[in-house]
Amino acid sequence: TTALSGKHLLVTAGGTRERLDPVRFLTNDSSGKMGYAVATAAQQAGADVTLITAPTKLPVPSGVTVVPIESTQELADAVLTRLPAADGLVMAAAVADFQPVTAADQKIKKTTDNDELVLRLKKTPDILQAVAANKRPDQVVVGFAAETQNLLENGRQKLTKKHLDLLAANDVSRADIGFNGDNNQVTFLFADGHSDQTPVTSKRAIATTLISHVAEIFNQK
Numbered sequence: 487t488t489a490l491s492g493k494h495l496l497v498t499a500g501g502t503r504e505r506l507d508p509v510r511f512l513t514n515d516s517s518g519k520m521g522y523a524v525a526t527a528a529q530q531a532g533a534d535v536t537l538i539t540a541p542t543k544l545p546v547p548s549g550v551t552v553v554p555i556e557s558t559q560e561l562a563d564a565v566l567t568r569l570p571a572a573d574g575l576v577m578a579a580a581v582a583d584f585q586p587v588t589a590a591d592q593k594i595k596k597t598t599d600n601d602e603l604v605l606r607l608k609k610t611p612d613i614l615q616a617v618a619a620n621k622r623p624d625q626v627v628v629g630f631a632a633e634t635q636n637l638l639e640n641g642r643q644k645l646t647k648k649h650l651d652l653l654a655a656n657d658v659s660r661a662d663i664g665f666n667g668d669n670n671q672v673t674f675l676f677a678d679g680h681s682d683q684t685p686v687t688s689k690r691a692i693a694t695t696l697i698s699h700v701a702e703i704f705n706q707k
C-alpha cells in the first residue's frame with residue numbers, strides 16, 4: 487500500500503545494553519520482534535524507514551536503513567540527530583532505565599576480598615521526554631509501554647507526560663504475549679482519549695494496525 491508514501495519514519499527496536507566493563511553489560515528481555523515488525527509494516531506502507539536498533543537475533547528487514555546502537559545514550563543521540571529530518575518516530579525499543587555511573591576500562595576481577603560487588607547505577611536519559619521538547623506539530627510520535635499492573639492508567643499517564651500521539655500499552659505480566667514471543671496484545675491509547683484493544687494476534691498484525699493508525703493520525707494533522 488501507499489498509506490505512508492513520502493513519509494520518513496524512525497523506528498527503534500530491541501533492548502539497550504549498558505556496559506559494566508569490556509565484556510559485560512546490563513540488558514532486558516526484549517527480542518526486538520515488535521519493533522522489527524513495525525519497521526517492516528511501515529516500509530510496506532510506502533514509508534522511508536530508518537530502523538535504529540539495539541543488538542537482536544533478527545534478520546535486517548529488506549528495504550530499511552539500519553542504524554545499530556548499543557546503549558541508551560547512543561540510542562538517544564541517534565534519534566535526536568535524525569528527528570528534524572523525520573516525519574515520525576515509533577519508539578518500540580525497550581530502553582534501560584538505569585546505566586552504570588562508570589563503565590570499567592578493564593574487566594572487573596573477582597578477588598579473595600570481594601565477596602560482594604556494589605554497582606552504582608544512574609537514570610538513563612528519557613528519549614521520548616527529550617523528543618517531546620523538540621517535536622514539531624506535524625510529527626507523529628508513538629510510544630510503547632510495558633506494564634505489569636494498571637495498564638490503562640499507567641499508559642494514559644505516559645501518553646500525557648511524553649506528549650505522544652499514540653501509545654501501545656502492553657501487559658507483560660502474561661506469559662502468552664509480550665517480550666519474547668511472536669504474539670502480542672496491545673491497547674492503543676490515542677491523544678484524544680479514545681482507546682482500542684487488539685485481540686491476541688501476531689506482532690506482524692499488530693504492527694500493521696499500528697501503522698494504519700499512524701497513517702490516520704498523519705491525515706488528521
Ligand code: C5P
Nearest residue numbers: 577579581611612613614629630631632
Ligand atoms: O520505560 P517506559 O515504560 O517509560 O517506556 C515508555 C516509552 O518510553 C517507550 O516507548 C520507550 O521506548 C520510551 N523510553 C524512552 N526513554 C527512556 C525510557 C523509555 O524514550 N529512558
